[in-house]
Amino acid sequence: MMIKNGTVYDPLNGIDGERMDIFVENGKIVEESKEKEVIDASGLMVMPGGVDIHSHIAGSKINIGRLLRPEDHRKDVVPRTEITRSGVGYTVPTTFVTGYRYAELGYTTVAEAAVPPIGARHVHEEFADTPMIDKMMFPLMGNNYFVLKYIEEDEFEKLKNFVAFLLNATKGYAIKMVNPGGVESWKWGKNVESLDDKVENYDVTPREVITNLAKVNEELGLPHSVHVHCNNLGAPGNFETTIETMSALRERIHITHIQFNSYAGEDWASFASGAPEVANYINKNEHVTCDVGQVVFGDATTMTADGPWQHTLYKLTGNKWVNSDVEMETGAGIVPYVFRERNLVNAIQWAIGLELFLLIEDPWRVYLTTDHPNAGPFYHYPKVISWLMSNEKRGELLAKTHKGVSKMTTLSDIDREYSLYEIAIITRAATAKALGLRDKGHLGIGADADIAIYKLEDDFERSFSRAKYVIKDGEIVVRDGKIAKGHLGRTFWVDAGGEATDEIKEIFSEYYTLNFENYPVQEEYLPRQEVISCK
Amino acid sequence: MILRPKFKAKMPIEAECISPDILAEKRIENLEVYHGNKRRKLSDLFEILDVKTKDVRIEGDVGNVKYIGAKMRSGKIIIDGNAGMHLGSEMEGGEIFVEGDAGDWVGAEMRGGLIRIKGNAGNLVGAAYRGSKVGMRQGMIIVEGDAGHEIGERMKRGIIAILGDVASFAGAHMKGGTILCFGNMGERTGAEMDRGTIIAFNPLQLLPTFHYNATYNPVFLRFCLRELRKYDLPIADEHITGRYERYNGDLTELGKGEILVWKG
Numbered sequence: 097m098m099i100k101n102g103t104v105y106d107p108l109n110g111i112d113g114e115r116m117d118i119f120v121e122n123g124k125i126v127e128e129s130k131e132k133e134v135i136d137a138s139g140l141m142v143m144p145g146g147v148d149i150h151s152h153i154a155g156s157k158i159n160i161g162r163l164l165r166p167e168d169h170r171k172d173v174v175p176r177t178e179i180t181r182s183g184v185g186y187t188v189p190t191t192f193v194t195g196y197r198y199a200e201l202g203y204t205t206v207a208e209a210a211v212p213p214i215g216a217r218h219v220h221e222e223f224a225d226t227p228m229i230d231k232m233m234f235p236l237m238g239n240n241y242f243v244l245k246y247i248e249e250d251e252f253e254k255l256k257n258f259v260a261f262l263l264n265a266t267k268g269y270a271i272k273m274v275n276p277g278g279v280e281s282w283k284w285g286k287n288v289e290s291l292d293d294k295v296e297n298y299d300v301t302p303r304e305v306i307t308n309l310a311k312v313n314e315e316l317g318l319p320h321s322v323h324v325h326c327n328n329l330g331a332p333g334n335f336e337t338t339i340e341t342m343s344a345l346r347e348r349i350h351i352t353h354i355q356f357n358s359y360a361g362e363d364w365a366s367f368a369s370g371a372p373e374v375a376n377y378i379n380k381n382e383h384v385t386c387d388v389g390q391v392v393f394g395d396a397t398t399m400t401a402d403g404p405w406q407h408t409l410y411k412l413t414g415n416k417w418v419n420s421d422v423e424m425e426t427g428a429g430i431v432p433y434v435f436r437e438r439n440l441v442n443a444i445q446w447a448i449g450l451e452l453f454l455l456i457e458d459p460w461r462v463y464l465t466t467d468h469p470n471a472g473p474f475y476h477y478p479k480v481i482s483w484l485m486s487n488e489k490r491g492e493l494l495a496k497t498h499k500g501v502s503k504m505t506t507l508s509d510i511d512r513e514y515s516l517y518e519i520a521i522i523t524r525a526a527t528a529k530a531l532g533l534r535d536k537g538h539l540g541i542g543a544d545a546d547i548a549i550y551k552l553e554d555d556f557e558r559s560f561s562r563a564k565y566v567i568k569d570g571e572i573v574v575r576d577g578k579i580a581k582g583h584l585g586r587t588f589w590v591d592a593g594g595e596a597t598d599e600i601k602e603i604f605s606e607y608y609t610l611n612f613e614n615y616p617v618q619e620e621y622l623p624r625q626e627v628i629s630c631k
Numbered sequence: 632m633i634l635r636p637k638f639k640a641k642m643p644i645e646a647e648c649i650s651p652d653i654l655a656e657k658r659i660e661n662l663e664v665y666h667g668n669k670r671r672k673l674s675d676l677f678e679i680l681d682v683k684t685k686d687v688r689i690e691g692d693v694g695n696v697k698y699i700g701a702k703m704r705s706g707k708i709i710i711d712g713n714a715g716m717h718l719g720s721e722m723e724g725g726e727i728f729v730e731g732d733a734g735d736w737v738g739a740e741m742r743g744g745l746i747r748i749k750g751n752a753g754n755l756v757g758a759a760y761r762g763s764k765v766g767m768r769q770g771m772i773i774v775e776g777d778a779g780h781e782i783g784e785r786m787k788r789g790i791i792a793i794l795g796d797v798a799s800f801a802g803a804h805m806k807g808g809t810i811l812c813f814g815n816m817g818e819r820t821g822a823e824m825d826r827g828t829i830i831a832f833n834p835l836q837l838l839p840t841f842h843y844n845a846t847y848n849p850v851f852l853r854f855c856l857r858e859l860r861k862y863d864l865p866i867a868d869e870h871i872t873g874r875y876e877r878y879n880g881d882l883t884e885l886g887k888g889e890i891l892v893w894k895g
């Protein structure tokens with residue numbers, strides 16, 4: 097296939113809007129192709145397929161969210177077509193709708209960012225039914241019994257082996273921590289409030305969890321850094337915890353949905369932005385990457401392993417709430433939420449997300465997410481792009497929000513606008529790089545032929561809402577913003593070695609509700625897998 | 632307009648388009664319905680006569696036809712036989728009259744208008760659809776026969792009057808509005824209600840989380856019942872002048888709801 101005469105944005109190869117031809121053969125980008133198929137991309141924008149570094153699309157908490165919200169599905173019914181299967185949205189869409197809608201936006205790789213290891217099999221089953229995109233998932237480790245035990249016993253090698261074993265058993269991709277230590281304490285109705293609080297019933301602190309797992313991450317040579325949802329998420333004044341977390345390490349660290357962790361103020365009444373401080377730290381420290389978790393006004397479904405925070409949110413909103421205790425491993429909470437323009441706190445949250453995008457100077461270290469569906473569904477990424485690319489667009493919305501926003505944030509003082517090149521960085525190039533996916537996020541020779549082609553219009557939101565063409569593994573799967581062909585994507589996982597020691601098996605048979613033999617996910621559950629080996 | 636059913640089978644039909652607004656605004660030959668899982672033309676299933684009149688009369692039994700009058704804003708629908716599920720759901724205005732029985736979800740989440748059923752109605756009359764916070768928000772539903780479970784579930788405003796009996800959980804999670812029952816009320820009436828008024832003209836078994844307040848003749852009720860006589864309800868003089876026991880609840884929730892039990 098030849099993609100002819102397109103305007104190419106390929107930041108990993110330093111290509112910034114050059115007119116070029118791209119050749120595709122056997123699912124890869126090649127130097128030249130003799131195939132006859134030609135896509136005339138004159139006047140169109142050609143980018144690598146989007147890579148989402150943090151989203152919630154499969155697994156137990158998503159499914160609880162789906163069950164909890166029939167009202168959410170009723171307003172977004174998706175009928176079957178000749179090519180696509182039926183389903184529903186809106187904030188917690190069905191697997192098929194998730195795959196289709198990502199593809200229509202030009203996204204071709206998505207990371208499910210929080211999986212209780214015991215629920216891994218379920219995630220892979222849902223992945224097998226999530227078409228179009230390549231997938232990967234991050235098992236939760238920050239409150240795992242074995243992790244806390246081995247840190248407490250100072251058994252670093254055992255910890256390292258356990259992490260490798262767990263990645264293997266779950267077919268996972270990266271180490272995820274959510275409110276490290278806090279979720280374990282929540283099982284006794286408590287939480288941790290600082291990096292140096294003791295985890296309930298353990299002689300371990302959140303700081304030790306983070307530093308030990310980061311060290312494991314580097315010694316195993318995992319492709320991605322540790323992926324951290326910080327302590328004190330959502331709480332006024334938490335930007336200090338965030339900075340403390342980042343500075344606890346010299347190893348790579350990815351802080352996820354950092355917007356929810358960049359708050360100043362002492363309580364809800366004095367709630368304000370801590371984004372300048374957080375951005376300032378990130379600007380000076382190269383070991384940190386982050387995704388934003390940008391708030392989009394409207395319906396959301398909050399879902400996280402951070403059980404104590406979800407309880408707080410339930411108390412704040414009075415909305416329905418599900419709490420889940422995942423035996424030896426983690427917890428979760430789900431609460432529907434509506435972000436409102438006229439609500440001062442919500443409006444400040446919206447502004448903080450944009451401040452972070454605009455104040456962090458290096459686009460290679462700040463990525464576009466809405467922590468789908470926590471701060472809004474991923475379908476709104478084009479809206480976020482329009483706010484980043486146009487000072488005028490975000491000004492229009494700022495004017496509609498609560499008046500206090502300008503006082504409590506610096507958003508109205510910032511006039512930076514993202515270029516298309518920078519948008520390509522924060523939505524594909526940099527996320528692929530941060531995930532260590534060498535064949536994704538660029539259009540160089542040998543890269544996977546995952547390509548998004550957009551028609552650039554005056555309205556940036558519209559331009560990115562429906563890709564003109566999407567090519568996945570070398571085939572046209574989206575045409576004029578609509579699915580043209582079903583496709584089964586790969587699942588990436590990392591083989592870091594690791595073995596189930598007798599100790600692990602013994603503890604398992606003593607305390608788990610299932611037999612050890614039923615725990616690891618067999619490869620049969622991954623109909624199309626690609627194993628990434630470590631450095 | 633007159634619609635005469637041409638179908639015999641029991642296959643469910645979904646016909647949101649049977650609504651005076653839609654029939655008046657759109658070209659009738661283009662209107663589609665689902666017959667089972669097949670899309671069909673409305674005219675394949677109904678003989679359509681007297682196209683110029685806005686009010687709709689359905690001559691026959693449409694007990695298998697769902698969503699008649701759903702979201703309607705104005706006009707009138709008269710159904711000579713039975714009506715299917717979701718009759719007048721989310722309707723905003725206008726009137727629906729049914730000679731026979733109606734299925735579940737009559738007037739679910741309705742925002743205005745009047746529905747009158749001569750026969751019995753199913754479950755969840757004027758209720759919220761699953762997951763929604765609010766059921767009926769305005770308007771009036773009269774069922775001359777019996778009604779099923781969970782009538783007025785999560786209703787916020789409006790009036791539901793049942794002349795026969797109702798099954799369990801009437802007014803569950805109610806947030807406002809008024810339910811009147813002239814027959815017998817089932818178990819757990821008003822369970823978890825926050826606000827609103829349930830008027831029982833016969834003794835009923837109350838949940839232990841309802842608290843007795845007083846026996847009196849509520850002034851507002853005299854006005855309310857006199858007004859409701861306009862709707863041809865069996866309101867006797869004794870109902871207007873009689874005494875009522877007042878209970879507030881549900882105390883497991885806000886407890887600002889009331890159940891008034893007529894004592895004669």
Ligand SMILES: [Zn+2]
Pocket residue numbers: 150151152209210353400467470
């Ligand atoms: Zn998340």
